[in-house]
């Protein structure tokens with residue numbers, strides 16, 4: 001194939017793509033405007049109101065004999081989301097058609113962008129935070145001796161691709177262990193990162209919420225730290241969508257992944273990848289870092305992309321390059337969109353206030369029975385609070401370090417009390433031995449009665465196991 005033919009072929013593809021994208025863009029804009037009105041049965045009142053909460057609970061299909069307190073691992077999709085998945089998959093099986101149109105996912109991306117506070121060109125729907133983390137790290141220009149500062153409390157889905165970068169390209173990964181427990185503070189976390197920066201540091205990476213103990217890291221302050229030192233910021237935001245009223249621009253970070261199947265209650269195998277694609281000096285004045293969309297059907301087959309913008313106007317749509325990865329899953333994107341629209345209708349601030357209220361109640365009940373020092377989660381610095389609570393339930397210090405007891409505890413809570421929770425394990429400062437914790441993560445489909453049932457059951461079980 002000559003250079004000329006391939007250039008001609010590519011320009012035909014590009015013309016087609018532009019035509020279809022322009023047509024779709026106006027439909028997507030209309031859909032975003034109408035978002036919320038698609039789900040008239042979804043209540044809008046405060047979730048603390050018993051009747052409103054019941055109506056919200058009815059949107060879900062969770063087995064009434066189960067108290068699901070593990071949204072930190074997986075949420076439960078509303079019935080409407082599950083129906084939509086099924087209908088879309090059936091429809092596509094009944095009348096197979098082109099799964100590769102350049103416009104795939106424009107509407108879901110536009111709706112998610114509006115909900116999460118960014119623009120559609122900066123967001124792609126991916127298979128989950130795992131997928132997002134890996135694509136972000138592997139898309140950075142990092143080489144021998146470049147340093148990434150991270151923590152020992154990152155999910156394995158971040159630690160594994162970091163180690164891959166180390167083994168493959170000689171990237172140096174420096175892991176910090178944060179202080180845990182009721183007295184941890186946002187300032188100490190920022191100081192910990194700042195003290196670790198060296199002239200070789202290129203990236204700082206953190207989880208917006210740690211899955212180990214449920215600390216909401218001070219993301220905006222860490223983004224400002226990165227900016228002051230000219231560093232790239234990479235955030236594992238698995239637990240953000242659906243839990244927090246988000247504004248990705250205001251966070252000021254370069255990259256962020258999010259899970260669609262946890263707090264957002266979208267289908268399994270969904271998530272988002274956010275990549276800053278323009279310079280908004282009020283949020284992050286640094287130039288855009290080089291970013292290679294490592295899995296992309298839409299990356300040019302010859303030639304290069306234009307230089308990245310230095311202004312508020314993007315020079316290209318990075319989200320589309322990340323979005324196009326082959327025979328797109330045409331049901332999951334719209335189903336994630338539906339989950340997000342349902343949450344937007346209920347009100348994301350409403351959900352955040354309610355869920356964080358449940359976990360505040362949970363923390364106080366844990367502190368009341370086991371004492372504050374049993375908590376690994378933050379307590380006094382409200383800025384670090386989130387929906388997840390992790391604590392150590394055994395009074396005997398030997399039991400506290402015995403993993404088998406935590407395995408048994410998790411299992412018996414489900415078998416004997418119908419409560420789904422999990423244990424986590426993680427390093428702590430000043431010790432070579434990892435600690436174990438019981439972690440509970442309520443969501444909008446839980447209520448105070450369930451929290452009290454879980455706490456009362458844990459009290460009985462720890463006594464039975466002591």
Ligand SMILES: Cc1ncc(COP(=O)(O)O)c(C=O)c1O
Pocket residue numbers: 072073127128129130131154155157207209210211236238239258259260261270271
């Ligand atoms: C902090 C964190 N990051 C990433 C993941 C993986 O999320 P996903 O299932 O969306 O890939 C998890 C899962 O528990 C997590 O807790």
